[in-house]
Each structure stands twice: as C-alpha cells, then as structure tokens.
Amino acid sequence: MKAARIRRGERWIWPLLAAGAAIVAWVLVKAFWQFPAYILPGPLEVLAAGWDERERLLRATGTTLTGAAAGFGLAAILGALLALALGGSWRIRAGLYPLVLVLQMVPVIVLAPLFMIWVGAGLPSVILITFLIGFFPVVAATTQGLISTDRGQRDLFRLHRAAPWQELLWLKLPSALPWYFAGLRVAASLAMIGAIAGEFFAGSSGGGTGGLGFLVIYYNAQLMIPALFAAGLIACLTGFVFVSLVLTAQWLCLRRWHESALPADD
Amino acid sequence: MVPGAVVNDGGRAALSIQMAGVGKAYAGSAVLENLWLRVEEGELIALVGPSGCGKTTLLRILAGLTAADRGEFHFSLTPEPARAPRIGYLFQEPTLLPWLTVRGNVELPLRILGTKADRRRERAAAMLARVGLADWQKARPRELSLGMKMRVALARALVVEPELLLLDEPFAALDEIGRNRLNDDLLALRRAGGWTAFFVTHSVAEAVFLADRVVILSPRRRGVLAEVPIPFGRNRDHGLRREPSYWRMVAEVAGHLEAGGQS
Numbered sequence: 292m293k294a295a296r297i298r299r300g301e302r303w304i305w306p307l308l309a310a311g312a313a314i315v316a317w318v319l320v321k322a323f324w325q326f327p328a329y330i331l332p333g334p335l336e337v338l339a340a341g342w343d344e345r346e347r348l349l350r351a352t353g354t355t356l357t358g359a360a361a362g363f364g365l366a367a368i369l370g371a372l373l374a375l376a377l378g379g380s381w382r383i384r385a386g387l388y389p390l391v392l393v394l395q396m397v398p399v400i401v402l403a404p405l406f407m408i409w410v411g412a413g414l415p416s417v418i419l420i421t422f423l424i425g426f427f428p429v430v431a432a433t434t435q436g437l438i439s440t441d442r443g444q445r446d447l448f449r450l451h452r453a454a455p456w457q458e459l460l461w462l463k464l465p466s467a468l469p470w471y472f473a474g475l476r477v478a479a480s481l482a483m484i485g486a487i488a489g490e491f492f493a494g495s496s497g498g499g500t501g502g503l504g505f506l507v508i509y510y511n512a513q514l515m516i517p518a519l520f521a522a523g524l525i526a527c528l529t530g531f532v533f534v535s536l537v538l539t540a541q542w543l544c545l546r547r548w549h550e551s552a553l554p555a556d557d
Numbered sequence: 558m559v560p561g562a563v564v565n566d567g568g569r570a571a572l573s574i575q576m577a578g579v580g581k582a583y584a585g586s587a588v589l590e591n592l593w594l595r596v597e598e599g600e601l602i603a604l605v606g607p608s609g610c611g612k613t614t615l616l617r618i619l620a621g622l623t624a625a626d627r628g629e630f631h632f633s634l635t636p637e638p639a640r641a642p643r644i645g646y647l648f649q650e651p652t653l654l655p656w657l658t659v660r661g662n663v664e665l666p667l668r669i670l671g672t673k674a675d676r677r678r679e680r681a682a683a684m685l686a687r688v689g690l691a692d693w694q695k696a697r698p699r700e701l702s703l704g705m706k707m708r709v710a711l712a713r714a715l716v717v718e719p720e721l722l723l724l725d726e727p728f729a730a731l732d733e734i735g736r737n738r739l740n741d742d743l744l745a746l747r748r749a750g751g752w753t754a755f756f757v758t759h760s761v762a763e764a765v766f767l768a769d770r771v772v773i774l775s776p777r778r779r780g781v782l783a784e785v786p787i788p789f790g791r792n793r794d795h796g797l798r799r800e801p802s803y804w805r806m807v808a809e810v811a812g813h814l815e816a817g818g819q820s
Contacts, residue, residue: 443652450620450646451669451717461665465656548655548697 332517341521347506348518352525355502358414359486359533362421366478369422370429371471377430378437378463388434395427399485403492413495417502420489425478429471436470437463469549472541479537483530570634571598572642572720572753574619578628580779581614588614590779592628594772598635599791601747601754603764605814606774606782612757615774616723619755620646634720645714645752647727651706653698653713660685660694663712670717684712687746704735711739715746722754729759740766741795748791761811766797771810775817782817785810 314334320326321333328336341348373391377384399420406416440463448458490504501509503522510519545552574596581589589611596602604612617623619630621644632642653662663681672680685691688708698706707727714722728736740763747754758764764771768787775782787806789797797803 441652443648443650444654446620446622446648447646447652447665448669449622450644451666453669457669461668462654465654468656548699 329514329516332520336517337520337524340515340517341524344515344518344521348503348522348525351501351503351506351522352529354414355417355483355486355490355504355526356529358417358489358502359421359482359529361414361418362485362489363425363478363482363533365418365422366425366429366482367475370426370474370478371433373426374430374433374437374467374471377434378467384434384438391427391430394423399424399488400492403489407493412493416493417486417489417504420493421482421485424481424485424488428477428481429474432474432477433467433471436467439470440466469541469545469551472537472545475537476534476541479534480530482533483526487526569718569751570637570640570642570720571751573598573600573633573635574630574721574753575633576628576630579615579618579625579630580627581611581618581623581625583614587779589618589625592774592780594781596753596755597769599751599753600769601756601767603768603771604755604757604774605759605761605764605771605810606817607776610774610776611779612774613725616646616725616755616757619721620644620723632721642720643717645717645719645722647707647710647714647722647724649726649729651698651703651710653706653709655698657698658694659690659696659698659701659709662698662709663716666713666717680716681712684716685709687715687749688712688742704731704739707731707739708742711743711746715750719750719752722750722752724754724756726757726759728763736763737795737798743767744794761814762807765803765806765810766793773810773813773817777817783813785813 318333321331332340373387377387377391402423403416403420406419410416410419444462444466445458448462453461486502487504487507490502491507492504494501494505503526506522507519510516510522542552574594576592576594576596579589579592580587588609592611592615594602604615606612614623618625634640634642654665657665660678660681663684664677667677667680682691682694685694688711690705690708690712693701693705693709698709701709710727728739731739744767756764756767761771765787769791771785771787773782773785774780785806789803789806
C-alpha cells in the first residue's frame with residue numbers, strides 16, 4: 292500500500308518535470324542562438340501575445356471546439372454503427388472494409404475542396420473533415436473488438452442456445468467496449484487536429500467566426516509569430532482536455548473489471 | 558447396472574444416452590471414428606486417454622457445439638422423453654465474463670433462458686452457497702483465485718439444473734489440495750443433483766475417485782479402447798483416497814491406459 296501511495300505522487304511529478312525541462316530547453320535554445328521573436332518567441336512573449344489576442348483566440352477556440360466535438364461525436368456514433376455491421380458478418384467485412392480503408396487513404400487536401408463544393412465552406416466542411424479523420428480509428432478498433440470475443444465465452448452462449456441479440460448485448464458489446472474506447476482515444480486526439488486542418492483548408496472567416504485554423508493563416512500572414520505560438524498552445528491544451536474527457540469516460544465504464552483501468556502494480 | 562447410480566432425489570428427470578458409431582474428423586483426419594457407448598441414468602463417466610483422442614470433441618458433440626460427421630447419439634429423458642436435456646458445461650478455463658459480478662455470471666444462463674429476475678437471483682445465490690461462495694456474490698471475477706473462479710463456473714453450470722453435466726478437465730490447473738477439495742464437493746453436489754455426467758481428465762486417480770465407469774479412449778482406434786467399472790458406489794467420499802482398494806483400481810486403469818499406448 293505504501294508503494295501505491297508513492298506511485299500516485301509520482302504520476303504527477305514525472306509529467307511536470309518533463310514539461311519543466313521542455314520549457315527550460317526552449318529558453319536555453321532561444322538564448323543561445325539569440326533568435327528574434329518572429330523566428331522563435333520565448334515562453335513569456337507567447338503568453339503576452341496570447342493575452343493581447345485573448346478575445347479573438349477565445350472566439351476561435353469556441354468555433355474550433357464546436358467543429359471538433361461535432362465531428363468527433365459523429366465519428367463515435369457512426370463508427371460504432373459501421374463496426375457493428377462489419378463485426379456482424381465476415382461477408383460485410385470483406386466487402387466494406389476495403390472501401391473504408393480507401394476513404395481513410397484519401398488525403399484531406401483532396402477532400403477539402405470537394406466538401407466545400409458539396410456542403411459549403413465553414414463549419415459543415417470542418418465537421419465532415421474531422422469526422423472522416425476520427426471515423427477510421429473507431430471503426431477499426433471496434434470491429435477488431437467485436438470479432439475478438441473469447442471462444443469459450445461464445446461457446447457458453449451457444450450451449451444455452453442464446454439468441455443473436457443476447458450474444459450481442461451481453462457478450463460482444465461489453466467485451467468490445469475497451470476496444471471502442473481505444474478507438475475513441477485516437478479519434479479524440481485527432482479531432483482538434485482535424486478541425487484545425489479543416490479550417491485551414493475549408494474554413495470560413497465569414498462574420499469573424501473563423502476558428503483556430505483560420506487564425507493560424509492570419510497570424511502567419513501578419514508575421515504575428517508569438518500569437519501563432521499561442522494559438523498552437525491553445526490547440527494543444529484543448530486537445531488535451533478532449534482526450535482527458537474520453538479517458539474519464541473510459542475509466543467510468545471499465546474501472547470495475549478491465550485490466551487497463553486497474554491500478555498499475557509493477 | 559452401476560451400484561447406486563439410479564438414485565434421483567428431488568423428482569428430477571434423469572438422462573440416459575446411447576451413442577452409436579459416432580465419428581468426427583477435423584481437416585480430413587478423424588478424431589473419433591466409431592464410438593459406441595451407452596450411459597445409464599445418473600452415471601458419471603470419466604473419459605481418459607492421451608491428448609488428441611477426441612475427449613473434448615466428444616463433449617462438444619454432446620453439448621451441440623460441434624456436429625458429428627457420422628453415427629448418431631440419442632438422449633432419453635425420463636419421465637419427459639420429448640424434452641431436450643438441459644446441459645451444464647464446465648470448460649477448461651473458467652470463462653467467466655469479467656464485467657459481471659460473481660452472481661451475475663451465475664445468473665447468465667438463466668438470463669439467456671428467460672428466467673424472471675427475482676427467481677434468477679434466488680437460484681444463483683443458492684447455487685453459490687452450495688459451492689461455498691455465498692459471501693462473494695458482489696465480487697468481480699478478477700478478485701478471485703483460480704479455484705474460486707472454477708467454483709463460480711461450477712455454480713454457473715449447475716444453476717440451470719442440468720440433466721447432463723459435461724466437465725472438460727475443469728480442475729487440471731489447480732494444485733492437488735484445491736483439486737481434491739473440488740472433487741469432494743463435486744461428489745456431494747452429485748448426490749443432490751442426479752445428473753448424468755462426463756468428466757474428462759488426464760489424471761487416472763481423479764477419474765477413479767469420481768467415476769462410476771472409466772472409459773479409455775484411444776487415438777489409434779479413434780474410439781473406446783476399454784471400459785472399467787468402478788465399484789465404489791455413489792456414497793463415497795474423501796476417505797476413499799486412503800483405501801487400498803481405491804489404489805488397486807487406479808493401478809488397474811493405469812495398466813489399461815499403458816497397454817493401449819503399447820498396442
């Protein structure tokens with residue numbers, strides 16, 4: 292028990308130490324080569340620029356977050372549904388999986404202009420791009436989970452002549468849940484990136500509602516490099532929160548039984 | 558036929574089985590080819606034999622998990638000949654569902670069969686008490702030792718009140734004390750249960766201790782090599798392990814097994 296308490300403390304110490312070391316390295320690199328702010332701003336310059344631009348950044352973050360959350364939500368729901376179909380029959384799997392894969396392989400910069408034509412620039416395109424980026428990890432992981440059910444446990448259901456819906460509801464879905472969360476975790480970490488990339492390629496600044504992706508273009512054009520850094524930092528932090536939410540949901544669902552949610556004991 | 562075998566308290570249905578020329582091949586190579594066996598009501602058959610002689614395959618065929626390629630087998634249930642027997646199966650692994658509580662796991666077969674919730678809970682709790690886990694109903698499988706998990710699996714197999722119990726080397730991974738204790742409990746449960754059973758094991762001592770009859774399967778014959786009736790009746794208990802007659806019986810069965818390996 293003593294070891295467990297030490298570890299709980301350590302869980303915070305190590306990431307904080309690493310972050311501190313990164314900031315120190317940042318300052319040292321800047322000081323050593325004496326970079327001007329438009330090449331490499333220091334931490335304080337970035338914070339100051341972020342404060343000056345706070346209104347614009349805040350509004351942009353809200354816009355990006357909307358796109359990211361909507362795209363991620365769509366990926367989480369539609370990804371699970373498609374995985375159910377794929378996991379249900381190997382024929383569907385054999386037929387559809389290559390198509391899903393092809394869709395995943397098409398670069399965003401090819402899709403972005405198409406989406407702009409189809410659904411219009413701005414939020415709809417951003418949502419669609421974010422969805423596409425998060426969709427595949429969810430489908431791939433969940434499908435794998437649905438077809439990886441323990442053979443002995445399946446035999447148990449077959450022994451008692453369980454109906455397919457019973458096997459799905461009481462065996463396949465619960466045992467695929469950790470896999471689903473693994474997919475969601477990847478999708479969540481890609482959601483902010485997807486939304487910003489979406490805004491970069493297919494965003495709209497109409498009515499001052501451009502997201503972080505739009506601000507990145509703007510700051511870059513204005514050579515407001517410290518503000519550009521601030522935008523990047525905010526994107527990181529927001530993405531972090533996004534992933535934390537998924538991790539929390541995962542912990543709530545799996546803490547009673549799954550190895551991944553149990554305290555480490557090495 | 559077997560001393561004391563046709564005892565069936567509680568008015569349960571009793572099952573006898575006839576197997577005629579049952580065969581099964583995997584990828585073109587026969588595991589079982591021509592198996593003939595008659596099992597009496599309430600009889601416990603121990604299946605022994607080297608790996609690959611079709612012991613597990615036979616259990617799977619009886620359970621309806623694998624279809625036989627040839628031959629046929631027939632269940633006769635008295636006094637309800639029209640009904641299919643209820644089957645309990647104890648696999649080599651506990652195969653518990655980790656997200657369910659211990660009681661949830663025991664309730665699962667009843668849930669599949671559509672038993673009402675309160676009745677389900679009652680029967681699962683009673684069955685858990687029978688296997689000595691009354692205080693563990695709310696625990697998750699990961700909190701249990703392997704022996705306890707096997708007890709949960711045993712309770713889950715018995716909760717449907719089976720007429721046929723299939724046990725596939727269920728206690729092989731346990732240490733000897735744990736295994737002996739579970740075997741003692743199995744004998745006690747059997748006196749109350751009245752089920753017909755197959756017990757697959759690699760241990761001749763375990764087979765003789767539990768069974769009314771030891772059936773030795775041979776991979777070369779792809780069927781029954783020898784049958785040895787065990788004359789200790791159904792009221793035996795752990796004291797049997799100290800009887801010289803028990804060890805003579807173990808030696809006799811082991812002799813058959815070795816002879817089969819040489820022929």
